[in-house]
Amino acid sequence: MFPETSSKSSASPAEPKGKRPPVLVDGVTLNGPTLDIREAESFLRDAMPIIMEEAVRKATDVKEKVCEWRSPEQLKEVLDLELRDGGEANPKILQRCRDAIRYSVKTGHPRFFNQLYAGLDPYSLVGRFITEALNPSLYTYEVAPVFILTEEAVLKKMIEIIGWTEGGDGLFSPGGSVSNMYAVNVARYQRCPNVKELGLSAMPRLVMFTSEECHYSVAKAAAFLGIGTKNVYVIRSDKRGKMIPAEFEKQVQRAKDEGALPFMVNATAGTTILGAFDPLEEIADICERHSLWMHVDACWGGAALMSNQHRHLLKGIHRADSVAWNPHKMLLAGLQCCAFMVRGQTDILQRCHSANASYLFQQDKFYDISYDTGDKSIQCSRKPDAFKFWLMWKALGTKGLEERVDRALAMARYLAEEIKKREGFRLVMEPEYANVCFWYIPPSLRIDYDAKLKIASTPPQPQVAPVVKERMMKKGSMLVGYQPHGDKVNFFRQIIISPQVSREDMDFLLDEINTLGKDL
């Protein structure tokens, strides 16, 4: 197929083997390898059945526990954590593998509802096993040709789905928080290109905007990038958790009146607690009027873009200047898989982040060095996070991913309706995404429970959710999160993602909370 290389490649790089005298340097004998790769393979072959049985089969079996709770003190004793001078034999290490799996939380279990990710996709997992075995780093085409190209292909398709007809650029980053940091950096660079060299001390006070419901990484980004958390002007959200556009414009005006330089807004598509979507069209209008960079944190809600039925939630996202979207969440691509993308035919990622290291990004290579994409990144070594997503996407097709999203949201709708039917349960609000927020009210609190719920937040009145959570963890039956929020006392936040989850699991969730909490 490629005659120009096959003639050369037919020459095996094997060397002639002959006995050579041992060489001793600094007390070390250098002949032959010291790591026997056959032994290594044999250990891997012994470990794989344990991983398959304990970390895959049992870990996803609804009849097994989600977690085997031990306190930190107990677990330290079980695990024997100390690192010593001498090594341990393989059987001992295999037992350590079993223990590590046993006491770990099974995030692929059908009843793990605790975070914004869950489930296990076999294609993604195979993709990850491949990349872990090959151990590539994604700076240059030279050392990661397949992974550079699969990243490019995935980004191209995601950009198309966002609706950026003019194209875009992007990269995968280690987490949505880091993606949001990229957004802040690119936005300020676009407004003040000198900032890369001169720093913020030479700039006017920069101000950015986000809603009170945004992810906490926006504050972290402002602190880390030297903007300062007080220069994040927080915009009020409505009752459903959506940014109020008029409040946004008021805050922009306030910053201008103060003589500061407003430069960007972070709009959230799928907030962490309520699953709310900011009104992107109206936010885009305001950004246009005030020349602000519009970033959309769609880390959680981006999955809805895969669904014809639900993509209206992100109406207007094609007007964003940048988007963060984590396929490791509802799309099950496996931690971590986080895309950061910018709109248009632009080299801003390169200009903003490059440092032009001569030892890595040589300019005199024999191939097209535009494929050496590493200098767009703030990282040097970077994991090939797009590959597992690419492989899964190939296996399921866009339609298969769409079905996953539709089903998760239908399941959330089912759960919400069940909650409305059941005594002792109360929705915090109607869900529009996969976050179903609700209170459980034990029988003893059911008379006039609106008033009681308020009382419950103040000690010494016992709080319901933390106790139910403690009991479910110690029992290992499921994991679901809770939190207080604004003026609302602790409520459960049920997240529905995994295609392994069934309607029966939703019924179980409600039954189990009642079982665990009815005596409170």
Next chain:
Amino acid sequence: MFPETSSKSSASPAEPKGKRPPVLVDGVTLNGPTLDIREAESFLRDAMPIIMEEAVRKATDVKEKVCEWRSPEQLKEVLDLELRDGGEANPKILQRCRDAIRYSVKTGHPRFFNQLYAGLDPYSLVGRFITEALNPSLYTYEVAPVFILTEEAVLKKMIEIIGWTEGGDGLFSPGGSVSNMYAVNVARYQRCPNVKELGLSAMPRLVMFTSEECHYSVAKAAAFLGIGTKNVYVIRSDKRGKMIPAEFEKQVQRAKDEGALPFMVNATAGTTILGAFDPLEEIADICERHSLWMHVDACWGGAALMSNQHRHLLKGIHRADSVAWNPHKMLLAGLQCCAFMVRGQTDILQRCHSANASYLFQQDKFYDISYDTGDKSIQCSRKPDAFKFWLMWKALGTKGLEERVDRALAMARYLAEEIKKREGFRLVMEPEYANVCFWYIPPSLRIDYDAKLKIASTPPQPQVAPVVKERMMKKGSMLVGYQPHGDKVNFFRQIIISPQVSREDMDFLLDEINTLGKDL
């Protein structure tokens, strides 16, 4: 063993199975799971032999190629990258796995010398397979008990090895570049605690220092964190690539004379190209005199701390305020495994980075929430990178890791001596670590080759190293890096790490370069 939980845990979370009528919500039937985990397991079982054979056995076999070169255009065609509406059947996906592995560079191959990492450790790989299957995220003890504790144990031991008798704190980050960013952020926070809230626009101009031989991530950090690359004052290094202390103090004085606020120095222990170690004791003295934060980028050189024979290279590191050290490099822990650590009994990581998200870091939990370490991080989701290192360390012991380091450095010494013996090869300098930098001079250039080497850097004179590199990549016999550096024309930088590498591979390297380049 734990009677207080075993009584509860004996109750299985399984539910009674009964036929229920199908429920249709938004056009989706909700009964039962849609992902059949038995089918998923079956796919995994089919994929594992491919991974073991192609990505482990062949990928580490010296008789196989390091890479199967294809140009980006060719490879795009082979891989059929496009993502379509329909999915593909499992046999097709398995073929895609084979192709992805085939055209990937084998970084675990004994003749992959191209980067500051190489080789394959089976214990680390099993650790990674476990964490990929379990898919944990490292914010709270609640969802990652084993991985929180193993991270703590590894950091404790690394801190002990650094020599911080007063203790320390730390976390694993996605790359040494990010670790260096942490250092900048913590250092400026310690000097100006208001910066977190007020940002740099309210601060005097902050200036940091690093040597001209430092990693390029220091410039990236300065840009990203809003310091500005021009506020990184670059200190001259000596001929061996070590920072000149007197020049450092001069630069500090310069910053002070300009009215700027010097706040930190980045000292490098193991520079990227030459493998040089900055003189830490003298740098520490200067830091004390001027109240500067001393960060040591030991991402590459930190491994020498494991060796009684070589840890003198980092003499004085116990006086550093922070250290970055990547066990994924010479210690073979697998990408990514990067520790960032600060000295002393301090909560500065928490204070500097926390955002106190109520949905994640609830204060009313039933266990000791000091184990919920996620708010020390700038990330939200974070991979459990310490676990694979912990498992490998348990298997090899500290002594086993020490032997690896000693052997890699003895091998570098052997190679340097061989280079000195051979016609047509010339050391750039004597190595003191695992970087062996040398020129190859083809026979046609050997008369008066010092002069010729200079000529070779200016077109149209062909450059030797890039052509040899192109030929080795197309042949697939090995991968070794090259670069120009300062006033020196392109030279090879041979990196020796893997315990699979033998003296024969060193001989092969030199023979092969001569074979590939003798006609130039």
